[in-house]
Amino acid sequence: MRLVSLLGLPFAAALVGAASFKDCQHKVKESIHGPPRGWYKHAPAPKHHMLELKIALPQPKFPELEQHLWEVSDPSHTRYGAHLSKEETDALMAPHPETLDIVSEWLASHGLAEEDLIRSSANDWVTIHVPVGLAEDMLNTTYHVYKDSKTGESMVRTTSYSLPEILHEHVDLIQPTTMFARFKAFKSSLHWTDLAQPPVSNSPNGTITGPAGNQVDASCNNTVTISCLKQLYNSVGYNTSATNGNQLGLTGYLEQYANNMDLQQFYQLENPSAYGSNYTFVSINGGLNNQSYADAGIEADLDTQFGFGLTWPTPGTFYSTGGEPPFTPDMLSPTDTNEPYSYWLDYVLSQDTLPQTISTSYGDDEQTVPYTYATRVCAGMAALGARGVSVMFSSGDGGVGDGDANPATQECYSNDGRNVTKFLPAFPASCPYVTAVGATINIPETAVFFSGGGFSDYFLRPSYQDAAVSEYLAKLAPGTYEGLYNPYGRAYPDVAAQGYNFLVVYQGNTTYVAGTSCSSPTFASFVSMLNDARISNGKTPLGFLNPFLYSSGYAALNDITEGNNPGCGTEGFNATVGWDPVTGSGTPDFEKLMALVLSMP
Structure with missing residues (x-):
C-alpha cells in the first residue's frame, strides 16, 4: 500500500x-x-x-531528454539546433x-x-x-x-x-x-626536469609554417601566448562581438581564485585591447572571490587569462564553486562536503540563460567516483547539451594513468579489492555528453606525454564515435594492453589543443604552466568564437559538439599523428592518423571550422 x-x-x-x-x-x-x-x-x-x-x-523521462539531445546536436537531423528551454529540461529531469x-x-x-x-x-x-x-x-x-x-x-x-x-x-x-573522489585541477608545473619534452629549436628566419600553411612565430615553440594560439589555430583576422549575446563560461573550484590584478597585467602583456575589461563573477555554494595576491590560484588565473583573453570582447562568466571533501578531523571542520560538480550543476541548470560555451579543467579518476554518482552528474551534462551549451573538460594529466603527471610514480590499480593493474580513465572526461580535450606540444604539433586518454569503465561507447574508435582499435596489434582497458567503453579525448609552456601572470609575476588545464579553455575559446560567428549570422549555437565533430567536424581539425601518453608501466596509446585516445581527432583550424559551421542549418 x-x-x-x-x-x-x-x-x-x-x-x-x-x-x-x-x-x-x-x-x-x-x-x-x-x-x-x-x-x-x-x-x-x-x-x-x-x-x-x-x-x-x-x-524516469531521461531517455526522452537524451533523444532530444541526439536530435538537436546532429547537423543532419531536421531538429538540429532546436535546443530545449530550462522549463523543458526540468520537466524531463x-x-x-x-x-x-x-x-x-x-x-x-x-x-x-x-x-x-x-x-x-x-x-x-x-x-x-x-x-x-x-x-x-x-x-x-x-x-x-x-x-x-x-x-x-x-x-x-x-x-x-x-x-x-x-x-x-x-x-x-x-x-x-x-x-572518495579527490577532485583535482588538471594542471602541472614545469618543474619536471627529468620528464619535460624539450621544445623544438627556433627556425633561422623566426617563423614556422603552421598546419594551416600560415606562418607562426618561432618563439611559440618555447612560449605559448594568445598571439601564438591565434596564429597556430588560424583565427588572427577574426574579431568577436561584445553585443550579440554570445558568452564564455569558466569554472573554478577548490579555493582557486582568479586574481583580477594578474588578469589586467596579463592583458597588458598579451592582449592590450582587453586591458580594463572585466568578467561576471558568480558565487556557488559559498565560492569566494578572494583578491589577495597571496591567495591567487594559478589554475583560475590560467583559465581566465587565456579563456577571456582569447575571446575578448565576448562577455565572460567565472563560476566560483565552494566545497571540497578533505578536512582536518581534529578541528571538526564543517567543510567536509560532496565533490562540487553537483553544486555547480544544480546552479547552472536552474538558470534561464547560460553561456553557450563552458570549460572545466578539473576531474578525478573515474573509479573513485561511484558509478551511480557519475551517471547522475553525466545526465546533468546531457541536460546542458540539450539546452545548447557546448561543455568542454580537460582529459587529465596522467596519460593512461592515475592523474600523476610522472609516469614513473603512478599507481594504476583497480579499486575493486583485486588490486589488479589497469589503466585509469578520468571523469567527467569519460562522460559521453561532454567534449574531452587532450594536449599537444610544439609546432609541428605532437601529443604531449601527459595527455589523458583512454576508455571508460562506466559508460559504453556512444554511437557517434563507433566508426572512428573501431578504426583505431583495428590498428592495434592483437593483444595490445589486453585486460588493461575496456575496448567497449566511451573513448576520449575527442579533440586536443596546445598544453605546454603557457605564459601566465601569477601573483604579479610571469611563469609557465602546462597541463590539459591549458588545452580545455583554449579549445573552448575557439568554440566560443564559432558560436559567435553562428549567432552573428542568425544561427543557433553549436550546443553539444560531439555528433558534429565525429560526423564532419573532424575534417576541419589538424590531425596529430605523433606522440603517446605513457602510464601504468606502459608506453600508453599512440597518436596516429585519424582519431586516437591521446589527441582525439586533433586541434582546431578556425577558418575551416567556421566555414563548416556556417554552412550548417
Missing part, C-alpha cells in the same frame, strides 16, 4: 509515516569493497559532525510525483520538515544538513574518519549504506557516503 503524502501536513501526521518506515526492512543500497588505495580507517566519525547529504531521485511523496514522508519520519529541505530546480536532488548520528540512523550505517596515508587529509565516509526497501526504487543515490 502506498503511503499517504505528508507534504504540507502537520508534524503529528508524520508519525504514521514514521511508524511505517521503522517497520520496513532496510536493504543495502550501495557498497564498495573498501576505500581507495592509500586511504585507511582512522577513527569513528564524531556523532555531531555535520554532513550535507545530497539525495538523487530517479529521472523531474521525478515521478509518487517519488517526491514517499521520499518526503521518509525524511519527515526522521524529523525533517519541508523547510529543512533544499530542492533542485527539477526537484531531482534533495539536500539536507544532518549530524553524523542522524545520518547513521537514516542510512543504517556507521561513518568513520578515513585518512589518506600520503597527504594526511581526511574524509568522513562509509563503505556501505542501506535504505528501507520501499525507498530503493525512489532513490538513485545518497552522497557523501561511499565516494
